[in-house]
Amino acid sequence: MSLLSIxxxxxxAIKKISLYPSVYAGFPSPAEDHLDLDLDLNEHLIKHPxxxxxxxxxxxxxxxxxxxxxxxLIVDRSLNPGLKSIVIAxxxxxxxxxxxxxxxxxxxxMPDNDSYKPIQITTDMNFQIWGIVTHTIHKTK
Amino acid sequence: xxALIDCNNFYVSCERIxxxxxxxxxxxxxxxNDGCVIAxxxxxxxxxxxMGEPAFKIKDKIYKNNIITFSTNFALYGNxxxxxxxxxxxxxxxxxxxxxDEVFIDLSTFKRDDLLExxxxxxxxxxxxxxxxxxxxxxxxxxxxxxxxYIAKKNHNGTGVFLIDESNISNTLNKISVSNVWGIGxxxxxxLIYNNIKTANDLSKTDLLWIRKYMxxxxxxxxxxxxxxxxxxxxxxxxxxxxxCTSRTFGKMVTKQKDLIESIAMYxxxxxxxLRIQNSYANFAHIFISSNSFRxxxxxxxxxxxxxxxxxxxxxxxxxxxxxxxxKKIFKKGYLYKKAGVVLTGIVSNTVIQxxxxxxxxxxxxxxxLNKIDSINRKMGRDTVRYAIQGYNKSxxxxxxxxxxxxxxxxxxxLSVKL
Numbered sequence: 001m002s003l004l005s006i007x008x009x010x011x012x013a014i015k016k017i018s019l020y021p022s023v024y025a026g027f028p029s030p031a032e033d034h035l036d037l038d039l040d041l042n043e044h045l046i047k048h049p050x051x052x053x054x055x056x057x058x059x060x061x062x063x064x065x066x067x068x069x070x071x072x073l074i075v076d077r078s079l080n081p082g083l084k085s086i087v088i089a090x091x092x093x094x095x096x097x098x099x100x101x102x103x104x105x106x107x108x109x110m111p112d113n114d115s116y117k118p119i120q121i122t123t124d125m126n127f128q129i130w131g132i133v134t135h136t137i138h139k140t141k
Numbered sequence: 142x143x144a145l146i147d148c149n150n151f152y153v154s155c156e157r158i159x160x161x162x163x164x165x166x167x168x169x170x171x172x173x174n175d176g177c178v179i180a181x182x183x184x185x186x187x188x189x190x191x192m193g194e195p196a197f198k199i200k201d202k203i204y205k206n207n208i209i210t211f212s213t214n215f216a217l218y219g220n221x222x223x224x225x226x227x228x229x230x231x232x233x234x235x236x237x238x239x240x241x242d243e244v245f246i247d248l249s250t251f252k253r254d255d256l257l258e259x260x261x262x263x264x265x266x267x268x269x270x271x272x273x274x275x276x277x278x279x280x281x282x283x284x285x286x287x288x289x290x291y292i293a294k295k296n297h298n299g300t301g302v303f304l305i306d307e308s309n310i311s312n313t314l315n316k317i318s319v320s321n322v323w324g325i326g327x328x329x330x331x332x333l334i335y336n337n338i339k340t341a342n343d344l345s346k347t348d349l350l351w352i353r354k355y356m357x358x359x360x361x362x363x364x365x366x367x368x369x370x371x372x373x374x375x376x377x378x379x380x381x382x383x384x385x386c387t388s389r390t391f392g393k394m395v396t397k398q399k400d401l402i403e404s405i406a407m408y409x410x411x412x413x414x415x416l417r418i419q420n421s422y423a424n425f426a427h428i429f430i431s432s433n434s435f436r437x438x439x440x441x442x443x444x445x446x447x448x449x450x451x452x453x454x455x456x457x458x459x460x461x462x463x464x465x466x467x468x469k470k471i472f473k474k475g476y477l478y479k480k481a482g483v484v485l486t487g488i489v490s491n492t493v494i495q496x497x498x499x500x501x502x503x504x505x506x507x508x509x510x511l512n513k514i515d516s517i518n519r520k521m522g523r524d525t526v527r528y529a530i531q532g533y534n535k536s537x538x539x540x541x542x543x544x545x546x547x548x549x550x551x552x553x554x555x556l557s558v559k560l
């Protein structure tokens with residue numbers, strides 16, 4: 001539907017990568033008839049644009065999952081959590097990022113750093129899964 | 142069959158997505174300049190705070206009840222609205238975007254007994270994907286779908302989805318006063334009450350000829366729709382606006398002519414931008430200024446003027462040539478101005494515009510220039526290219542003390558989550 005484009009222009013913050021030089025002064029490019037569209041990172045990283053949000057990570061409790069302080073997380077709310085999904089959860093009104101784990105029918109939020117302790121989800125907690133972290137974007141130095 | 146999907150307390154719900162601790166707490170969103178209440182959570186409604194109440198009048202109530210206030214964050218609300226619309230478009234039904242928080246969908250392809258279940262599923266999907274709770278009203282016509290939505294919202298213990306069909310129609314319409322019927326404004330409401338037509342059910346039983354005589358064809362359509370005969374189809378195409386308005390209350394009261402001119406020049410730029418986005422031209426401009434009517438202790442002055450442009454135009458600069466002298470004329474010294482605005486009317490599409498015989502070529506060049514300016518401003522931020530008269534000082538600019546971050550449209554404003 002045409003309305004999709006309204007939104008797309010907003011997510012298109014990630015630049016497309018151009019694979020081909022565009023101008024030839026001499027002989028016309030023999031590849032011209034075989035040009036593909038440029039690769040769009042959005043297409044690769046975002047399956048449900050309407051349900052996808054970007055979030056910055058702060059802290060080191062998930063360091064062994066490859067999530068560093070300051071990384072950009074891509075969060076898809078439309079997905080259902082699987083075993084071992086990394087989720088953005090809300091516990092009593094506060095956000096956190098952890099890995100979900102079930103042990104003997106009990107639900108735990110697991111850090112991926114030995115200096116932190118797992119959080120057991122109990123019935124007296126106001127607990128909600130806000131979204132599933134599908135990718136983390138980390139800038140290499 | 143139609144369904145109306147309406148977001149619950151939309152602006153408040155947008156703020157809550159990124160502030161989950163606000164769930165179940167009283168929240169309000171204030172209009173531009175933190176003036177009036179324009180959105181309330183259910184908790185605030187039950188405290189007795191009304192829509193449109195000026196914030197300064199309810200300061201005590203806000204403090205006493207720990208009500209959390211926000212300034213309007215239209216960048217956020219617009220983005221979330223697009224997400225809701227995109228989620229709805231994934232249902233593969235024809236749809237009409239009715240407002241920032243309402244969408245009509247056409248359900249005629251679905252079997253009758255599936256509808257409630259279908260809509261409940263969709264309601265859940267919208268909430269999951271976007272974080273926005275919605276109510277859905279389903280019925281044979283758009284007016285009835287709107288009525289069904291009204292009931293779905295009223296009933297806090299219900300599922301948030303309500304269907305009006307033959308079995309419950311008169312019972313349901315009896316519970317809705319005429320003032321809450323879609324298309325019935327204040328004047329018609331008074332007229333109907335005077336004639337002892339109090340509920341939507343009463344209205345659906347009135348004589349069609351009589352209604353048409355006093356409330357025109359529009360009134361007749363409303364009555365027919367309440368009877369289950371669809372007269373108002375989905376409007377799928379984005380129709381151009383008939384008038385474009387930009388008006389604001391100032392952050393602090395304005396006394397100088399220069400500041401007033403700057404603000405109006407800025408509003409003209411805004412209006413002209415909107416006009417060009419829809420490829421249209423305007424014939425008239427309506428300019429108004431007024432002092433603060435809440436301050437009985439101060440001298441009061443308000444003035445408005447309508448001017449006609451010689452030919453329909455869309456160029457900010459050209460408009461300013463005609464509008465600024467008017468502002469200079471209606472400005473009076475010695476008053477504290479609180480509000481000003483510009484409305485462009487007599488809007489025509491560029492395909493039907495009557496041009497001056499000798500100006501065709503000039504117009505094409507001008508359009509090119511305006512396109513360039515608009516695209517620079519879109520890319521590099523509003524008013525990067527501006528007319529000098531719009532100024533840089535902006536002592537009159539908006540007060541937005543409680544503005545939340547633009548969580549979805551600015552890299553610097555993204556949500557940060559502690560791991």
